Amino acid sequence: MTPPVPERFALFLDFDGTLVDITDRPDGVLVADGLQSIIEKVVDRADGAVAVVTGRKVADVDTFLAMPIAAAGMHGLERRPKPGAGIDHAPPPEEIATLRDRIQAWDGLGDGVSMEDKGAGLAIHYRAAPGREDEVKAQMKDWAEDLQTLHLIHGKMVVEAKGKGFDKGVAVDAFMENPPFAGRTPIFIGDDTTDEDGMRAAQAAGGFGIKVGEGETCAKYRLPDVPSVHDWLRNIAEGLS
Numbered sequence: 001m002t003p004p005v006p007e008r009f010a011l012f013l014d015f016d017g018t019l020v021d022i023t024d025r026p027d028g029v030l031v032a033d034g035l036q037s038i039i040e041k042v043v044d045r046a047d048g049a050v051a052v053v054t055g056r057k058v059a060d061v062d063t064f065l066a067m068p069i070a071a072a073g074m075h076g077l078e079r080r081p082k083p084g085a086g087i088d089h090a091p092p093p094e095e096i097a098t099l100r101d102r103i104q105a106w107d108g109l110g111d112g113v114s115m116e117d118k119g120a121g122l123a124i125h126y127r128a129a130p131g132r133e134d135e136v137k138a139q140m141k142d143w144a145e146d147l148q149t150l151h152l153i154h155g156k157m158v159v160e161a162k163g164k165g166f167d168k169g170v171a172v173d174a175f176m177e178n179p180p181f182a183g184r185t186p187i188f189i190g191d192d193t194t195d196e197d198g199m200r201a202a203q204a205a206g207g208f209g210i211k212v213g214e215g216e217t218c219a220k221y222r223l224p225d226v227p228s229v230h231d232w233l234r235n236i237a238e239g240l241s
Contacts, residue, residue: 003210003221006185010049014190024128036067041237048180076171077120092120093163095147102143121162155192169197
């Protein structure tokens with residue numbers, strides 16, 4: 001069933017696995033030709049109520065999309081309420097430094113496993129070594145067990161540590177409190193387990209979620225892959241949905 005589009009909608013878009021295909025390296029993604037133009041038209045139709053909500057830093061979104069857009073990065077640790085505004089940063093927990101030292105001292109880095117230092121958060125990627133998933137998860141769980149201010153997030157081929165109290169649902173709620181998002185029907189679209197918080201927040205506010213790809217979800221609707229997301233957005237941009 002094709003996801004509907006309410007007359008007055010607010011749209012929240014995950015990045016990896018939703019707007020772009022997941023690649024072996026986080027910096028290796030390719031943005032499809034014309035995607036920026038489609039998003040710009042959707043933003044115009046929504047009177048500006050469109051935001052990217054991602055585990056990446058907001059600066060990464062800016063680099064890849066090369067267009068002004070509201071955004072929440074690092075699962076809500078960063079938030080830019082509207083294009084051109086400054087980025088609000090949550091302070092990093094002190095225990096992040098302890099975890100960073102433990103990861104850097106690990107002889108398991110390499111061979112397809114890498115650390116991404118986001119400042120307020122740390123991520124271990126194993127996209128290039130999917131066979132090491134259990135090893136990475138167990139190691140991160142062990143390192144974080146005595147770090148009570150940190151929370152582990154398990155995404156697709158990544159385990160990330162950040163401060164407690166932040167997730168994509170919290171980011172959606174913050175956007176929905178102010179114009180141009182306030183008073184609109186929220187739609188959250190994403191592919192990963194970390195996106196479920198955003199979908200639940202959208203549904204609690206009278207909207208709905210859209211799951212991209214396979215897997216269990218709380219979402220009411222589903223699209224099969226990234227190209228189908230582009231087609232759905234194109235229909236919105238052209239006023240066909």
